Amino acid sequence: MAREAAELFVWLAGQARAEPTPFRVALSGGSTPRTMYARLVEPSLARQVKWQEVEFYFGDERCVPPDHPESNYCSANVSLFQPLKIDPKNIHRMVGEAPDPDQAARDYEAVLRRQFGAAAPVWPRFDFILLGMGEDGHTASLFPGTPALDERERLVVANHSPRGIRDRITFTAPLINAARVVLFLVCGENKAPTARAVLEGGGQDPRRYPAQLIRPTQGRLLWFLDQAAASELAVARQQVVSNEE
Ligand code: 6PG
Numbered sequence: 001m002a003r004e005a006a007e008l009f010v011w012l013a014g015q016a017r018a019e020p021t022p023f024r025v026a027l028s029g030g031s032t033p034r035t036m037y038a039r040l041v042e043p044s045l046a047r048q049v050k051w052q053e054v055e056f057y058f059g060d061e062r063c064v065p066p067d068h069p070e071s072n073y074c075s076a077n078v079s080l081f082q083p084l085k086i087d088p089k090n091i092h093r094m095v096g097e098a099p100d101p102d103q104a105a106r107d108y109e110a111v112l113r114r115q116f117g118a119a120a121p122v123w124p125r126f127d128f129i130l131l132g133m134g135e136d137g138h139t140a141s142l143f144p145g146t147p148a149l150d151e152r153e154r155l156v157v158a159n160h161s162p163r164g165i166r167d168r169i170t171f172t173a174p175l176i177n178a179a180r181v182v183l184f185l186v187c188g189e190n191k192a193p194t195a196r197a198v199l200e201g202g203g204q205d206p207r208r209y210p211a212q213l214i215r216p217t218q219g220r221l222l223w224f225l226d227q228a229a230a231s232e233l234a235v236a237r238q239q240v241v242s243n244e245e
Contacts, residue, residue, distance in 0.1 A: 028131045034079045057126070061141075063167035108155075132185060138211070139184070139214060151174070152172075177215060187225065187228065192232040192233075200234055
């Protein structure tokens with residue numbers, strides 16, 4: 001799964017070279033992306049990307065300093081930016097350590113509008129947004145039942161997590177849904193029940209499962225799950241049966 005995701009990144013970055021704008025990527029936090037980063041920094045893949053044409057952003061951040069072990073920027077810096085020697089001018093982190101998360105969210109929104117040349121009401125359109133999913137169905141820092149789920153105007157808002165680092169900064173669903181490609185990267189048996197509920201649950205209940213808010217308006221939505229995370233999906237069971245026949 002991680003290799004497939006890394007190869008998709010390389011392919012998309014290659015396609016973006018035909019564009020006059022940089023390949024703009026928003027990374028997710030958590031641990032799953034590190035499996036993909038480990039493949040991406042391998043010379044066989046890394047050498048296929050013109051990294052000076054890639055701009056890195058973050059879909060969410062914990063309100064901690066950039067060298068904090070819980071910082072999404074810190075995780076990407078150690079496992080991706082430093083190994084690839086990414087130029088710091090191509091990295092746009094959310095200022096998690098700011099004293100006022102709401103102001104930090106507004107500042108990041110201004111960075112996005114400036115970098116994309118997208119004044120309101122235009123939605124900046126990312127080329128690629130990487131997302132994970134929590135066992136509770138959250139994605140980015142869009143947690144079940146929280147105010148950020150209802151935001152339809154702002155690009156970036158402060159929000160709260162029910163566990164871990166409480167104060168967060170996060171993309172809103174409309175910003176994510178403006179992207180060209182959105183990839184969910186989900187692994188582990190602990191995610192299987194939620195993956196089934198989100199993807200095959202029959203009903204839409206995005207306040208309970210915020211991952212269901214992610215439906216790109218003019219882009220592609222991809223879910224990459226490993227066998228464990230997909231183990232309760234009907235479509236996966238059909239696939240296993242057909243392979244066994
Ligand atoms: C974060 C992430 C979050 C993450 C999920 C899955 O800041 O925590 O953006 O949405 O993607 O919690 O995390 P794992 O990949 O560690 O399971």
